[in-house]
Amino acid sequence: MPETPDHDYRSLCDLETAHLRWQGNGPVSLQFDDIYYSGADGVNESEHVFIGGNRLRERWQAPDRAAVFTIGETGFGTGLNFLLAARLWREIAPKHAHLHYVSAEKHPLALADLTRALSSRKEFADLAAQLLARYPEPVPGFHRITFAPGDSPAINLTLIFSDAIASLEQLLPVRQSPYTAHAPCHVDAWFLDGFAPAKNDSMWQSMLFEHMASLSHAATTFATFTAAGHVRRSLEAAGFAVRKTAGFGQKRDMLIGEFRAVSPRQGYSEKADTGSKPGTPAAFSPSARPTPSRKAATRKAAIIGGGLAGCTTARALAQRNWHVTLFEKLPNIADAGSGNTMAVTYPKLSHRPSAASRFNLAGITYAANYYAEWWHAGSARASYGERCGVLVLPKNEQERATQTSIANNFRRSPRLLRQVDQAEVRRLSGLPLAAPTGLYYPSLGWINPQALCRSLCKAKQIRIIHTAIDSLLWDETGGQWQLIDCEGTTANETFDAVVIASSNDSASFTQTAHLPLKALRGQVSTVDAAALTPHLKTVVCGEGYIGPRHEGSYTFGASYNFDCETLALREQDHHSNIDKLQRTDPALTDILGQTQANQAKGRAGLRCVTPDYLPIVGPAPVYRDFIENYAILRRNARAEVAVAGSYWPNLYLHCGLGSRGAIYAPIGAQLLADIMCRSIPTLPRDLQHALHPARFIIRGLKQNKL
Numbered sequence: 001m002p003e004t005p006d007h008d009y010r011s012l013c014d015l016e017t018a019h020l021r022w023q024g025n026g027p028v029s030l031q032f033d034d035i036y037y038s039g040a041d042g043v044n045e046s047e048h049v050f051i052g053g054n055r056l057r058e059r060w061q062a063p064d065r066a067a068v069f070t071i072g073e074t075g076f077g078t079g080l081n082f083l084l085a086a087r088l089w090r091e092i093a094p095k096h097a098h099l100h101y102v103s104a105e106k107h108p109l110a111l112a113d114l115t116r117a118l119s120s121r122k123e124f125a126d127l128a129a130q131l132l133a134r135y136p137e138p139v140p141g142f143h144r145i146t147f148a149p150g151d152s153p154a155i156n157l158t159l160i161f162s163d164a165i166a167s168l169e170q171l172l173p174v175r176q177s178p179y180t181a182h183a184p185c186h187v188d189a190w191f192l193d194g195f196a197p198a199k200n201d202s203m204w205q206s207m208l209f210e211h212m213a214s215l216s217h218a219a220t221t222f223a224t225f226t227a228a229g230h231v232r233r234s235l236e237a238a239g240f241a242v243r244k245t246a247g248f249g250q251k252r253d254m255l256i257g258e259f260r261a262v263s264p265r266q267g268y269s270e271k272a273d274t275g276s277k278p279g280t281p282a283a284f285s286p287s288a289r290p291t292p293s294r295k296a297a298t299r300k301a302a303i304i305g306g307g308l309a310g311c312t313t314a315r316a317l318a319q320r321n322w323h324v325t326l327f328e329k330l331p332n333i334a335d336a337g338s339g340n341t342m343a344v345t346y347p348k349l350s351h352r353p354s355a356a357s358r359f360n361l362a363g364i365t366y367a368a369n370y371y372a373e374w375w376h377a378g379s380a381r382a383s384y385g386e387r388c389g390v391l392v393l394p395k396n397e398q399e400r401a402t403q404t405s406i407a408n409n410f411r412r413s414p415r416l417l418r419q420v421d422q423a424e425v426r427r428l429s430g431l432p433l434a435a436p437t438g439l440y441y442p443s444l445g446w447i448n449p450q451a452l453c454r455s456l457c458k459a460k461q462i463r464i465i466h467t468a469i470d471s472l473l474w475d476e477t478g479g480q481w482q483l484i485d486c487e488g489t490t491a492n493e494t495f496d497a498v499v500i501a502s503s504n505d506s507a508s509f510t511q512t513a514h515l516p517l518k519a520l521r522g523q524v525s526t527v528d529a530a531a532l533t534p535h536l537k538t539v540v541c542g543e544g545y546i547g548p549r550h551e552g553s554y555t556f557g558a559s560y561n562f563d564c565e566t567l568a569l570r571e572q573d574h575h576s577n578i579d580k581l582q583r584t585d586p587a588l589t590d591i592l593g594q595t596q597a598n599q600a601k602g603r604a605g606l607r608c609v610t611p612d613y614l615p616i617v618g619p620a621p622v623y624r625d626f627i628e629n630y631a632i633l634r635r636n637a638r639a640e641v642a643v644a645g646s647y648w649p650n651l652y653l654h655c656g657l658g659s660r661g662a663i664y665a666p667i668g669a670q671l672l673a674d675i676m677c678r679s680i681p682t683l684p685r686d687l688q689h690a691l692h693p694a695r696f697i698i699r700g701l702k703q704n705k706l
């Protein structure tokens with residue numbers, strides 16, 4: 001099997017964008033010497049080939065239509081196919097329905113080019129505007145864009161900026177491994193687009209069709225504009241029934257078809273299955289893949305904990321038609337770790353593509369779009385925070401060199417970050433800072449977690465109950481969870497799924513007592529702004545961080561206290577916060593008023609940290625089964641155990657957000673909703689594993705510590 005070309009999605013630098021020349025407003029690729037669509041008829045061609053070829057109108061209007069539908073596409077290009085499908089979905093799908101559209105693109109159009117290409121597409125005005133407003137920089141990997149549902153059926157677009165084969169490989173079902181918890185996600189219709197096989201042969205390889213087959217079920221269809229013989233043969237070999245039909249315009253033929261219930265290559269799937277290693281993607285037997293249930297059952301979830309993790313998860317589930325009950329033990333939501341009035345979206349990228357750095361990158365790009373809804377609301381809603389930009393100042397020469405490498409790596413992504421010189425540092429911040437350079441993130445800023453959490457929970461599918469949940473009982477017969485509060489009372493309702501988002505208390509349940517969580521106290525300081533000095537205009541991060549002036553004062557911090565859990569304010573922490581600010585840049589302390597440390601206000605809280613400082617997002621493992629099933633790892637850390645992980649039914653975790661809840665909560669919530677709904681994930685497989693709740697058990701066994 002040839003090596004999967006996954007280097008581009010894993011690397012931590014931006015991609016080469018599409019090089020174009022223009023015929024009017026129609027782009028032509030210089031890399032592939034091919035057109036994106038046929039002149040003025042692009043829309044009609046897309047409609048004929050992909051919408052018609054997959055019978056989408058008919059399927060989306062059928063009485064037994066699916067409430068969730070997934071389209072997989074190769075080659076996003078100008079987004080024309082997506083816009084057509086999305087518009088049709090909005091026109092005819094029921095309100096509670098959900099469209100997932102996943103598209104792989106190796107050379108994304110630069111935003112300016114996409115804007116030009118879509119400028120003449122007035123028919124998609126609203127959708128095209130939303131796409132342009134959220135279109136990512138050419139950063140490799142997964143990008144999730146949620147189209148504001150309003151009253152329309154919901155649409156999630158997952159753009160994977162990478163080679164098509166590597167992209168689909170990230171979605172494949174994994175053979176039995178500790179992290180296998182659920183049935184894999186499936187695609188219902190394929191838009192096999194991209195430049196013509198003669199111009200782009202590296203995409204139209206047999207592995208592409210095998211990956212498509214592995215992601216298909218008995219009712220999956222495909223359509224493609226090409227009728228090339230080797231494409232037809234490869235599709236058939238992968239298990240698709242292929243038919244020629246009339247092409248669009250001057251093209252005589254195109255191909256359509258569906259995935260067969262039985263592969264024509266007898267034993268193909270099973271052979272692939274037994275021949276490959278556990279934990280690797282594999283082609284599953286198509287006959288074992290019935291059409292997913294079409295029922296739009298409303299599911300009920302309980303979420304324990306009303307901080308950033310719980311509230312973002314509640315919203316993500318409500319958007320997918322779940323009815324959510326959020327249990328919070330305090331009288332107000334977001335009054336524990338998430339209780340600060342200012343949380344900065346603090347990026348922490350490295351020039352090395354570690355899981356932490358790649359997750360941070362995914363987190364900041366997602367958070368920038370996520371918070372736009374509140375930030376854009378402007379001064380009327382200023383209490384939600386502000387997109388004021390975040391300026392990261394290097395602590396020393398070495399860090400400055402690292403920032404230069406990061407800026408070089410992302411030189412095509414100025415909306416994400418750019419390195420700025422001293423003059424710009426001063427212009428952006430509004431202060432005479434001494435730093436010779438800085439790394440500036442224009443799309444970030446700060447949020448008010450309390451105000452945000454209250455707003456997140458306003459959806460009508462979310463209700464809040466203020467009580468402490470003490471334990472969880474799985475009712476095997478009814479297949480439901482029961483929640484028992486601290487007085488031993490069972491809630492008079494049961495739930496299909498439970499999400500534990502209780503920060504450090506997430507390990508207080510019998511099912512999750514194994515989680516290695518640690519409370520880490522922190523304190524922020526708030527002091528009045530000095531009169532007659534210029535105001536700070538951005539967030540500035542360095543040794544510490546400080547946000548712009550808000551309601552006449554500055555908030556900065558934060559302390560890290562491993563040995564103490566008091567929530568009372570401590571003067572020594574105010575001193576240490578001022579020291580950090582001074583070390584970040586002396587000009588930052590000049591804007592503080594005359595308030596003495598013993599008069600400073602502030603707030604102390606407990607962060608919840610994990611041993612690798614990454615959050616915990618995913619299904620809750622059954623500890624004892626893991627210890628038993630993977631015991632061999634104690635003796636042989638490299639042993640391959642072909643046993644799927646054992647998990648509590650529909651019990652999930654979202655915790656361990658450390659000091660980065662503002663960045664990690666939105667993307668973690670989105671991923672968890674994907675996992676709970678078995679839909680296209682918002683992160684690649686290796687990052688899902690990096691956040692997986694079972695990772696500490698597997699690592700503990702490998703290190704012979706459990």
Ligand SMILES: Cc1cc2nc3c(=O)[nH]c(=O)nc-3n(C[C@H](O)[C@H](O)[C@H](O)COP(=O)(O)OP(=O)(O)OC[C@H]3O[C@@H](n4cnc5c(N)ncnc54)[C@H](O)[C@@H]3O)c2cc1C
Nearest residue numbers: 305307308309329337338344469502505522605660661662
């Ligand atoms: C001083 C300080 C400064 C910080 N600054 C920043 C910053 O600038 N930027 C940033 O990104 N992050 C910052 N953080 C971190 C950020 O605040 C956290 O990552 C985030 O708030 C964690 O959210 P959470 O929902 O996981 O936890 P929490 O907000 O603590 O929410 C957990 C909730 O669960 C409830 N709960 C627990 N057990 C139960 C139960 N049994 N039943 C019912 N309810 C229960 C709790 O009452 C609580 O409300 C800071 C943290 C601190 C302490």
